[in-house]
Amino acid sequence: MAGRRPNRRAIKRHCSYTTEEAALILGVAKGSVRRWLKAGLPHLAEQRPFLILGSDLRAFLDRRDKPKQRCGLHEFYCFRCREPKPAAGRLIDYTPRTALSGQLSAICEDCDTIMHKNFSASKLALLERQAAVSFPQGDPRLNEMGNPRCDDHFEKELKR
Ligand SMILES: [Zn+2]
CATH class of the missing domain: 1.10.10 (Arc Repressor Mutant, subunit A)
Structure with missing residues (x-):
């Protein structure tokens, strides 16, 4: 090496x-x-x-x-800072592109630049343990389950 x-x-x-x-x-x-x-x-x-x-x-x-200098789940590559940065306030928006994936957006903690990255909907539950995720266009998982209010079901899904 x-x-x-x-x-x-x-x-x-x-x-x-x-x-x-x-x-x-x-x-x-x-x-x-x-x-x-x-x-x-x-x-x-x-x-x-x-x-x-x-x-x-x-x-x-x-x-x-460090070509894939791994951004943590709640981190984004900030083009202004030129390195992975956490989302300011751990606030992240998820915008679905398809049923399975979408785009995350957040603001760089250090320079206020808006940062984006593609994200798999299957990892949203993990991300939610580290950050406050909001869904300006709706949570794709709720549509799939057809019963948005059933929190019990939701919990089970997460624990699997
Ligand atoms: Zn930055």
Whole structure:
């Protein structure tokens, strides 16, 4: 595992680097850095050669090393913070797309950006243990069961 990873600690957050410099301090090929640029590594495009901010480079590598940096059930990937963030106040909306899945929306705890993710309706019960889920368009599970008021039945469903 170790060894092949670029040495992120060599990057100084407040410095900026050319492609060559970044490759050199990280001990990777220049081609790798160019690939990262294509894959979305931010850089100062007005400058030639490109300059990459150390902080951007670090954030990019952090993210890349944990490609599926698992958001917990109640967490979302915030595009502004560039990392998984919990829903502010643990408040999450579920909007069904199909009977089996839908979209969760919440607000980033740190930057107030609206975050979304796809979610399977089968995991809603689990999510509800960690967050307050609301259903602006109705709870899909209630339709399926045909008896929205029968809480007993509901409990049994959850405990299975
Ligand atoms: Zn955020």
